[in-house]
Amino acid sequence: EPEVTQTPSHQVTQMGQEVILRCVPISNHLYFYWYRQILGQKVEFLVSFYNNEISEKSEIFDDQFSVERPDGSNFTLKIRSTKLEDSAMYFCASSADSFNQPQHFGDGTRLSIL
Amino acid sequence: GENVEQHPSTLSVQEGDSAVIKCTYSDSASNYFPWYKQELGKRPQLIIDIRSNVGEKKDQRIAVTLNKTAKHFSLHITETQPEDSAVYFCAAGGYGAQKLVFGQGTRLTINP
Numbered sequence: 001e002p003e004v005t006q007t008p009s010h011q012v013t014q015m016g017q018e019v020i021l022r023c024v025p026i027s028n029h030l031y032f033y034w035y036r037q038i039l040g041q042k043v044e045f046l047v048s049f050y051n052n053e054i055s056e057k058s059e060i061f062d063d064q065f066s067v068e069r070p071d072g073s074n075f076t077l078k079i080r081s082t083k084l085e086d087s088a089m090y091f092c093a094s095s096a097d098s099f100n101q102p103q104h105f106g107d108g109t110r111l112s113i114l
Numbered sequence: 115g116e117n118v119e120q121h122p123s124t125l126s127v128q129e130g131d132s133a134v135i136k137c138t139y140s141d142s143a144s145n146y147f148p149w150y151k152q153e154l155g156k157r158p159q160l161i162i163d164i165r166s167n168v169g170e171k172k173d174q175r176i177a178v179t180l181n182k183t184a185k186h187f188s189l190h191i192t193e194t195q196p197e198d199s200a201v202y203f204c205a206a207g208g209y210g211a212q213k214l215v216f217g218q219g220t221r222l223t224i225n226p
Binding site for chain 1: 214
């Protein structure tokens with residue numbers, strides 16, 4: 001069964017540094033998402049992406065965040081200047097289309113900001 | 115915006131008994147309601163979903179019911195097994211390239 005893959009599995013970064021989290025969505029999917037989950041809390045939406053542009057973003061997704069699909073397979077989340085409160089598990093997800101198609105999640109990247 | 119409330123936050127049942135987890139949502143425009151199971155340190159895994167044109171859906175030991183009028187939906191697990199132990203999240207979504215809004219999660223423990 002095709003899966004969403006994410007790298008790295010764990011990223012440790014100094015506060016103020018830039019970090020890029022990478023995702024390879026399922027190959028025939030058109031909609032891509034980033035979510036985050038602070039330890040022990042619920043999953044929170046960050047951003048959705050379709051046709052090379054952001055479809056929707058949450059209040060969490062401020063100017064420090066950006067997303068990109070640099071080629072036909074990768075989907076990245078960049079945090080420009082990391083803060084301690086950015087420490088969380090970041091999940092990438094993809095779906096075949098937007099009309100209530102299941103979103104499939106990757107294994108996540110655990111981001112630790114020191 | 116949409117708000118999803120999930121109860122209970124923890125649930126402990128004897129193996130073989132049933133478990134029920136309930137969620138309410140606030141936005142009547144929501145029309146897609148998935149349930150995810152998350153084991154410790156793992157990805158949320160979709161276990162079942164329901165769309166607003168359906169009142170109930172079943173898949174082996176798992177069923178979901180939806181009451182659009184009351185804006186609540188529930189997950190039912192029958193004949194629970196130890197491997198059902200996990201955190202379960204409900205979510206709500208709407209039309210378009212929509213986000214999913216998740217509930218707070220229910221930690222389900224199946225006691226042998």
